[in-house]
Amino acid sequence: MAAGERDLFRDSVRSFVAAEVSPNAEELDRHGVFPEDLFGRMGELGFFGLRYPEDVGGQGADFGTACVMYTELAFGSLSLAAICAMQSLMGTHFVHRYGTLEHHERYLLPALRGESVATFALTEPDAGSDLGAMKTRAKKVDNGWVINGAKTWITNAPVASFLTVGAKTSDEAGIRNIALFLVDVDNPGFSVGRPIEKLGVRSSLTSEVSFDDCFVRDDSLLGEEGDGVRNIGGVLAEIRVMTAALAVGLSRRALEDAVAYSKERQAFGRSIGKFQSIEHKLAEMETSLYASSLMTDDAAARIDRGEPSPHRSAMAKLFATEACARIVDETTRIFGSYGFAMEYAAQRYFRDARFLLYGGGTSELLRGIIGRGVLGEDK
Numbered sequence: 540m541a542a543g544e545r546d547l548f549r550d551s552v553r554s555f556v557a558a559e560v561s562p563n564a565e566e567l568d569r570h571g572v573f574p575e576d577l578f579g580r581m582g583e584l585g586f587f588g589l590r591y592p593e594d595v596g597g598q599g600a601d602f603g604t605a606c607v608m609y610t611e612l613a614f615g616s617l618s619l620a621a622i623c624a625m626q627s628l629m630g631t632h633f634v635h636r637y638g639t640l641e642h643h644e645r646y647l648l649p650a651l652r653g654e655s656v657a658t659f660a661l662t663e664p665d666a667g668s669d670l671g672a673m674k675t676r677a678k679k680v681d682n683g684w685v686i687n688g689a690k691t692w693i694t695n696a697p698v699a700s701f702l703t704v705g706a707k708t709s710d711e712a713g714i715r716n717i718a719l720f721l722v723d724v725d726n727p728g729f730s731v732g733r734p735i736e737k738l739g740v741r742s743s744l745t746s747e748v749s750f751d752d753c754f755v756r757d758d759s760l761l762g763e764e765g766d767g768v769r770n771i772g773g774v775l776a777e778i779r780v781m782t783a784a785l786a787v788g789l790s791r792r793a794l795e796d797a798v799a800y801s802k803e804r805q806a807f808g809r810s811i812g813k814f815q816s817i818e819h820k821l822a823e824m825e826t827s828l829y830a831s832s833l834m835t836d837d838a839a840a841r842i843d844r845g846e847p848s849p850h851r852s853a854m855a856k857l858f859a860t861e862a863c864a865r866i867v868d869e870t871t872r873i874f875g876s877y878g879f880a881m882e883y884a885a886q887r888y889f890r891d892a893r894f895l896l897y898g899g900g901t902s903e904l905l906r907g908i909i910g911r912g913v914l915g916e917d918k
């Protein structure tokens with residue numbers, strides 16, 4: 540998208556966020572329920588299909604434009620932004636890329652219109668960063684596969700209609716035997732557990748799911764058997780940069796609130812922003828946010844040029860999410876005890892920011908990847 544068009548798009552998402560998201564963000568967090576109306580609105584506005592081609596109802600936008608959307612939504616509510624990220628990226632990507640025309644008609648198109656919820660299930664109770672430890676198995680039978688196992692931390696699972704699931708097709712160790720399958724939640728043998736009570740992003744519901752002799756047809760295999768991790772790797776840079784874009788939005792929101800409070804709150808006969816210690820905090824926050832934005836934009840532009848850099852995407856995710864965790868922490872300090880009060884939003888930013896530290900690779904894992912890149916050991 541040309542720069543002018545992207546700016547217009549940014550303005551339109553900003554207007555939506557100001558009118559419909561920010562006023563509801565506290566309510567969404569407090570009640571921790573899936574925001575059906577806002578989900579439908581995001582579908583109507585074309586957010587879920589933003590990057591998909593027109594033949595499936597999308598708008599064919601580039602990744603940089605999608606990052607603008609993720610950032611602006613995170614400015615309003617990280618819960619809502621997380622829901623949109625799952626629906627527009629991991630939840631639908633593999634169905635679009637590897638699904639049949641029937642899958643597109645039945646699953647993808649309604650999901651992009653905001654009429655059904657999609658999700659992606661990889662993590663297991665005993666296998667998070669270490670995908671090779673995955674225990675979920677898909678066994679080949681006549682005309683299809685039978686899946687057994689359990690997944691956890693699955694975003695939107697309690698309200699999802701279908702999911703892309705990672706399962707091993709043999710008992711071999713490692714990750715070369717992981718395949719992706721499309722599973723309809725109405726399939727016999729599939730069930731959803733209780734939502735996990737979470738610290739943050741509370742209206743993006745998360746739960747365990749189980750597969751107990753869950754049969755799926757042959758055409759439910761998304762991509763080649765054994766190519767699951769390679770295919771996930773194909774969108775990993777996007778997942779990481781998307782997470783960095785979310786961090787930029789939440790950071791900007793927290794900083795804006797911190798600046799406003801620093802001007803308004805009086806202590807010792809002056810506004811607290813006049814104390815050098817507060818001024819320095821704001822300077823550090825602004826500088827980190829600026830660097831986060833530049834790294835995110837650069838990594839996104841590389842993806843749009845067809846030159847995705849695993850190294851730079853990992854650095855953008857690591858830097859922007861860690862910066863966000865510091866910015867929201869400083870915001871609560873600037874708010875003094877009011878940063879500890881539920882009636883102020885600062886505590887929500889603080890809780891929500893933690894979510895960004897896990898998905899798409901924890902900071903510890905990313906430092907390992909970046910470090911091996913620096914040493915040239917990743918070749």
Ligand SMILES: Cc1cc2nc3c(=O)[nH]c(=O)nc-3n(C[C@H](O)[C@H](O)[C@H](O)COP(=O)(O)OP(=O)(O)OC[C@H]3O[C@@H](n4cnc5c(N)ncnc54)[C@H](O)[C@@H]3O)c2cc1C
Nearest residue numbers: 659660661662667668669692693694897898901903904907
């Ligand atoms: C709100 C939320 C929503 C989520 N949604 C989804 C979803 O929709 N689908 C899905 O599949 N998953 C989802 N996840 C799961 C997420 O992807 C995992 O939590 C993440 O991959 C980390 O796995 P883990 O929590 O099992 O931690 P572990 O992998 O067990 O890590 C534990 C600790 O060990 C460290 N560690 C592990 N390996 C290494 C290493 N090689 N080097 C250095 N340190 C290491 C980690 O950094 C961490 O500090 C979600 C998580 C959250 C919190």
